[in-house]
Amino acid sequence: MDALTLHALCRELSASLVGARVEKIHQPNARELVVTLRTKDRTERLLLSAHRQYARVHLLHGERPQNPEEPPMFCMLLRKRLESGRLVAIRQQGWDRVLELAFEAQNDIGDLVTYLLIVEMMGKHSNVILTTTDPDGRPQRIIDSIVHVTRDMSRVRQVLPGLDYQPAPPLNKRSFDQVTADDIELLELASLPAKQQKLKLSQLVAGMGPLAAAEILHRAGSLAPGAVVQAIQQVFQAVLQGAEPASLGLDALGVPQAAAPFLLTHLPAHQTMASIGAAVEALYREWMGRIHTSHMASELERVVNQHLDKLRGKRQKLLEQQEDSQDHEQLRIRGELLTAYPHLVPKGASEVTLPNFYDEDRPLTIDLHPAQSAIENAQRYFKQASKKKRALPLLEQELAQVDDDMRYLENVLVHLQDATPNQLEGLREELVKEGFLSERPLRRQRRKPSPRNKPATGQPDTFVSTDGYTILVGRNNAQNDRLTLKSSQPFDVWLHVKDMPGSHVVIRAPRNRPVPERTLHEAALLAAYFSKGRDSANVAVDYTEIRNVWKPSGSRPGHVLYKHQHTLYVTPDRPSVAAIMARQPASSTT
Template sequence: MDGLGIHVLANEWQSWFAGARVDKVHQPSARELVLTLRTGGKNERILLSAHRQMARAHVLRHIRPNNPQDPPMFCMLLRRRIEGGRIISVWQPGWERILGLEIEAQNDFGDLVKYHLILEVMGKHSNLVFCQADEAGNPSKIVDSIVHVTPDMSRVRPVLPGHLYTAPPPQDKLSIEDLKSQMLVDSLANAQTRKQVERNVMSQLQGSGPETVREALFRARDGQVAETGVKAPAVTDAWTITAEEAPRFAEQLLLALRQIYDEAVNRKEPATVAEDQLGQTIAAAPFRMLSQTRVVNMDSYDEALEKLYQSALTMSQFSAEQRNITRSVTESLDKLRGKLVKLENERLESLDSETPRIYGEVLMAFAYQVEKGASSVTLPNFYDDDNPLEIHLNPALSATQNATHYFKTASKKKRAIPLIAEEIAQTTEDINYLESVLALLEQTEPSGYGAIRTELERQGFLNRKRDARNQGRQSRAKAKAHDDIGKPEEYLSVDGFRIRVGRNNLQNDRLTLKWSQQDDIWLHVKDAPGSHVVIQTERRTIPEATLHQAALLAAYFSKLRTSVNVPVDYTETRHVWKPNGARPGHVLYDHQKTLYATPDKSLIDAIARP
């Protein structure tokens, strides 16, 4: 949220909430406040957040935050002071990143008192300050703040109850009306990178932020404003504009900035959000973003902000979920690899079961020559032409007892060989399984993390999440939870054949073994973790183009995504089976053929979706 955005938001809120009654106050987290307003015969919830990374303000249309059982002191103070009061105005000082609510409420004596609830959007220094108003109606004494700033933290501007409220120190910037093109020349000519240009312009212009300046540079470059004969460099990190070209381009950039401010302030164009290729919201602006490829018009800038930050919070939560799953899987992999090394050492040691047997045989044959209490003895080895053989002994045991001990050791090692081999095979299979999970995690969209967690819980690699409130329902929901694995992704080949791709190992099993027909074509990258891919044949012959597209999908959704000429095996699903006790996703197959594909996202995007 830059100053321009807050200016537009303040105007929207002024038209919506002037005169609204403050019905309830909640504080769902340490730096966030939710006000429930009664206006126009309905309730509206507004969020005021002083979050360190995502400070923001917008209406909550789709989410109802949880309310803590024990409200913080700041929340209790606001409930006592402003519940039942009315919003008089919504204001912003100049183009600053400050949004204020002027509220009038009755005190304990029934007198009307004015307060200001001020949100300061300043990154990690963001704050929400509650002040009394002086006789002129301006913010005066601080009643409390959501973040206390002591003199040790800031000598310039402490924020504590009882102190007078002072606005953040003004920055040496010009308004859009006072900014001249000549002032922009140095910002353009002396910059080495595009980001440096953006920072230089923002340091000069009040209310500007990255999205505003980026849009202005784009419009100036593409001639979306009056032509001056100079184009900005392409959208890259490098910035190559000469000192001679800078004055002319500065004029065009100033025109673009004024056009954007005029459109936003006077609502000549709708607010918009920009989306990435996956449909996730990545930016919001109070103007039309011509610089973005995918843009969606919104009814208001407030709604655009809600969509942006809801998407950012969702991605943040999913990123944390991915990190947690990845960390757990990696820790399990480290333990299994350590176990495999230990098992391999035990296997090598168990292979030598003949040596202790020979020790026992020799001791039994020459027991009469062994002195009592000896710690070692050298005897002729009749298995090696009577060459001397040194045998270590337990002094507390007799020769016969030492021989018996060696016989038991030999028998134990011999019995351990198949058991250790079986344990090595199981450990190796678990390692391969978890490596396949990691490969799928790297390629899975956020909506698929829950299915992967369910899979790992069922396999015993993650502890099942428990909620005390729902423990009584777990038995009833168990079957449903186990089926929460999502659906495979579907594609449509150039020849009209449906191609399905499993995105987790449980999906892979069901896709291959339950949801496919015997004559469908099954594909998988050779000797590497990856998704199962199935072409639905419907008893038709598969053309080469369809087979190649399916192989491309199998190569792309695999651990070998960044490789070239990836080998992909394919066969009919009748030739694919699952060994008893195998982990999800692990199958065996025969009658296969191999073709090669080089993964390319542009080719994947070109495949139609039904």
């Protein structure tokens, strides 16, 4: 959020919130506050964030953030000083990314005083500071802050209770209405790459960030100094006069990438918004959702990889035990020879060589226990042989189970790619059900409890082929089972990447009508993309009818066997897959 956006937001918040009463203050996490304000006709929740990367101020709508059971000390202080007070002003410190919220409230002895809650949105130096005010309403003494800045942390500016408030050092920038063509010419923009052009221009003009600079250079149409100056004036005046609606910048897939109080014409697409506050909230909802999704995915990936490491170790031990048990026949033969030739075994011997009548009487050296007789040594060999022989089928069962578990977990890793928050929750609950994850949230994460009997499988992703056929893609193992074994018809076409983890893909196919090759190819692209072979070329994808697919008894979710398959070879390049994924029906059922 640059200062130009903050300017528009400050004006918008002032118009709607000044005069509101403070009902409640919460602190959901270490660097964020939510102030609940009551106006004449509604209640609003204002977010004040000092996040290191996403510092911002905007109204909150929809889902409420979760709060700790015990409010932090700074939150308790704000409640004591500001609750029941009135918000009397919202102003920006010049063209800085600093917002001041002035509150009138009663102090400890009942006098009406003014406090300033200052939100500094300056990257890793972001902070929220409560101060007293001087007679002119300017910040005076620091009461407390959400982040304490000591001398060890900064020799330039300390932020501690009891110190006088010092504004952040001013930036040597020019006001937009003072920028001349000579200033632009000195930047030598033509000699710089595009990214440096935006940065250089934003360092010249007060209030301008790289996003506004990119829009200005786009509107200028060239790097001619006069054209750039004119574009600067146009964008700033559009914000100051409210001549353009706020907009949300979108990428090629329609995902929010930026918010601004003007039209973002330089991006692939943009969406006009009712207010800059709505645009900012929509953008940060998307960004914070990505952060949460990324964190949850990485935590699940960590858990799955831990189990895979244990299973690999267990598998290696089982293979060693299996190899060791293969000699049970040789142990039985030693017992048979000792039983047949006890008279040839010297008393107290540690070994003996006997003719092996199972191998044309070739001599065989047999280790002995000196304290045991020939028959006792024979019985010992028989017991060892019997034990190892009985162990073989058990070891084979255990190896099959380990292989099934590893195959299942490797499929989970594939499904974690690009998973949405709902899909991640489904994967988490699936791992709990299969015994790989405990019921408690990951690493102290708080989450809303889900109904006990609510299925977490969700619905497969649904796409439409160029020929109009419905293509379904399972996004977790339980969903794969449901799609393949329960909701599909015998003549539907089933696809899966060959010999590696991946999603089940199903083409809804009319009976006695062949599926077009183009649709098969598009479904194979999806099967390859949602698999471990995503970044490979010439990925083999098997396909067959659903009636040729079945589940082995007792196997983990997602594991099936199939027959009568054909194989396609595809390369899941991103543009081709994106084109298929862009074709989604308005609604789908499985």
